[in-house]
Amino acid sequence: MAELSIFIDESGHFDSAHTGYYVLSLVLHEQRHSIAEDVAVLDAALTDLGFAGGHVVHSGAAIRGEEGYRGMDIATRKAIFTRFHGFARRVNVTYQHFVFKKKEFADALKLEGALARQLALFLRDNAEHFLSFDKVIAYYDNGQTEVTRTLNAVFNAFFFDVDFRNVKPMDYRLFQAADLFCTLELLRAKAEDNALSRSDLYFFRTKQTLQKDYLRKIIEKRFSS
Secondary structure: OOEEEEEEEEEOOOOOOOOOEEEEEEEEEEOOOOOHHHHHHHHHHHHHOOOOOOOOOOHHHHHHOOHHHOOOOHHHHHHHHHHHHHHHHHOOOEEEEEEEEHHHOOOHHHHHHHHHHHHHHHHHHOHHHHOOOOEEEEEEOOOOHHHHHHHHHHHHHHOOOEEEEEOOHHHOHHHHHHHHHHHHHHHHHHHHOOOOOHHHHHHHOOHHHHHHHHHHHHHHHEOOO
16 A cells, blocks of 8 residues: 655744744655664764754754753754754655745735645645555644644545644654754745844854755755656
8 A cells, every 4th residue: 555644844823923934844755665764863863962762853943042952052953953954855755845925915814725725736736646645644733723724625625545643743753854844944935035033043154054054955855746
């Protein structure tokens, strides 16, 4: 049985604010491709940094020094981020992302509609590939009602057999990879608009370094049918 796993994460919120961005990323993994070796290499690299026991990588928090990274020196945070970036480039997955500038939408309902259209178009344009799978499992943390509703509507209208599973970041490395791709595509949008924050530039030093060492290197992972 051909099975496809889709790990879904987001950056931004469906709210009344008309500033900032909303980003959704899908990490696509064909179950016939084992990622066990790549995960083992990552776990060993994190253990060498002093983070044994399956450290959960939160890319945005590592950049900003928030949550579990508060008080951690930037060299360690960058080492974690860089090793996970390497894992995401090596592992046999692809990703698709959708970026929206919130100022272009009158309200959350308009943004939700735009997301639904873009997601449906992506699946339709690549229907031959996606309908070749006997089963699809979608992993999402049910973070926002609008996204849960959109995913359920679009995926159930398109796929013959789709199973939704509520997950936490600690459950899957590929869910953490979806977070990484989301974070990087948000940074790409901000860089294009010359809107990188002080914490972004402190972590990556310059926009050019961000683009050269991180953004350009993940383009090869984008989905292509």
